[in-house]
Amino acid sequence: MADQTFPLNAWYAAAWSHEITRALAARTICGKDIVLYRQQNGEAVALENACWHRLLPLSLGWLDGDNVVCGYHGIAFNSDGRCVHMPAQKTINPSACVKSYPLIERHRMIWIWPGDPALADPSKMHDFHWNDGTEFVGEGGTYYSLKCDYRLIVDNLMDLTHETYVHAGSIGNDAVTETPFDVTHSRRIATVTRWMNDIEPPPFWAKNLGKPGNVDRWQIIRFEAPSIVVGDVGVAPVGTGAPEGDRSQGVYGCFLAAITPETEKTCHYHWNFVRQFRKDDAELTRQINQAHVNAEGKGLYDQDAFVLEAQQRAIDNNPRLPFYNLNIDAGALWARRLIARMIEDESTGVTGLHSEAAE
Numbered sequence: 463m464a465d466q467t468f469p470l471n472a473w474y475a476a477a478w479s480h481e482i483t484r485a486l487a488a489r490t491i492c493g494k495d496i497v498l499y500r501q502q503n504g505e506a507v508a509l510e511n512a513c514w515h516r517l518l519p520l521s522l523g524w525l526d527g528d529n530v531v532c533g534y535h536g537i538a539f540n541s542d543g544r545c546v547h548m549p550a551q552k553t554i555n556p557s558a559c560v561k562s563y564p565l566i567e568r569h570r571m572i573w574i575w576p577g578d579p580a581l582a583d584p585s586k587m588h589d590f591h592w593n594d595g596t597e598f599v600g601e602g603g604t605y606y607s608l609k610c611d612y613r614l615i616v617d618n619l620m621d622l623t624h625e626t627y628v629h630a631g632s633i634g635n636d637a638v639t640e641t642p643f644d645v646t647h648s649r650r651i652a653t654v655t656r657w658m659n660d661i662e663p664p665p666f667w668a669k670n671l672g673k674p675g676n677v678d679r680w681q682i683i684r685f686e687a688p689s690i691v692v693g694d695v696g697v698a699p700v701g702t703g704a705p706e707g708d709r710s711q712g713v714y715g716c717f718l719a720a721i722t723p724e725t726e727k728t729c730h731y732h733w734n735f736v737r738q739f740r741k742d743d744a745e746l747t748r749q750i751n752q753a754h755v756n757a758e759g760k761g762l763y764d765q766d767a768f769v770l771e772a773q774q775r776a777i778d779n780n781p782r783l784p785f786y787n788l789n790i791d792a793g794a795l796w797a798r799r800l801i802a803r804m805i806e807d808e809s810t811g812v813t814g815l816h817s818e819a820a821e
């Protein structure tokens with residue numbers, strides 16, 4: 463498909479671990495309707511969300527032990543998607559089954575491989591260890607549904623100059639726009655690094671640092687194709703060695719984004735902010751969640767969501783208008799190139815094996 467926007471042979475965040483329980487949960491991932499649940503031993507399962515018989519979504523049925531029972535005529539499927547009970551038949555039709563999708567539960571998330579199950583390779587799992595709750599702490603993760611192409615969120619996170627305009631008053635200041643940055647990339651990872659040395663800290667960081675004076679501020683944004691973005695962000699008092707690698711006088715954290723296409727024009731946005739400072743302070747965790755709320759009561763997410771969904775509507779309304787690229791888009795451009803390469807590899811049957819070798 464020439465204009466396919468996402469690869470299928472990749473691990474995608476299906477949900478935060480805490481979102482999937484013994485209740486049947488429907489989610490569309492990369493255009494595929496999926497039902498998720500946990501077995502009695504806690505292991506998560508993902509099945510095609512359309513009954514083999516007459517296609518009723520299985521999420522409208524119920525669990526009987528580890529089996530899903532269809533709510534229409536009672537056919538039951540086990541966690542492999544195989545039919546194990548047909549109420550009105552003496553024998554089970556051997557072809558009766560629904561697809562089951564490979565899952566990995568790691569880093570407090572459930573990851574799904576929507577493509578060819580034979581190619582699902584755990585060694586291709588993304589690094590998302592910042593969310594483990596060990597080195598960094600955070601409230602565990604938020605889920606948002608957004609009406610935009612998932613790549614618009616990648617663009618947004620790979621170019622933080624938008625902070626100056628979209629998030630003025632909390633994390634945005636002129637230094638972000640005025641300071642040059644570096645972009646590096648490998649076959650699967652693109653990194654944008656920006657050091658803003660000897661600047662006045664923006665309000666959020668000034669408060670959390672709790673020391674007067676100028677700071678060295680950094681934003682090191684790591685994209686892992688096709689849809690993981692981790693931003694290492696923080697400040698340290700100017701001249702205490704942060705740019706050289708000594709962050710001991712500073713405060714920092716990571717924003718974590720696992721973005722999953724729902725369709726070509728909608729997506730699931732899994733978001734967390736984890737920090738390395740005052741890790742036992744639950745009140746601070748609560749305050750950080752509130753910290754970016756502006757005078758209209760809108761938080762960082764609302765501010766971005768407003769822009770991204772409006773952007774998608776404009777794209778839909780102006781199908782012939784292209785995007786123009788500026789210097790600030792260099793990180794996003796690399797991210798999009800790496801995604802395009804995965805899609806290309808998939809369509810030519812490279813399957814990602816060569817991609818790993820070339821890393």
Ligand code: FES
Nearest residue numbers: 513515516532535
């Ligand atoms: S549609 Fe599911 S049992 Fe008939």
Ligand SMILES: [Fe+2]
Nearest residue numbers: 624628629766
């Ligand atoms: Fe933003």
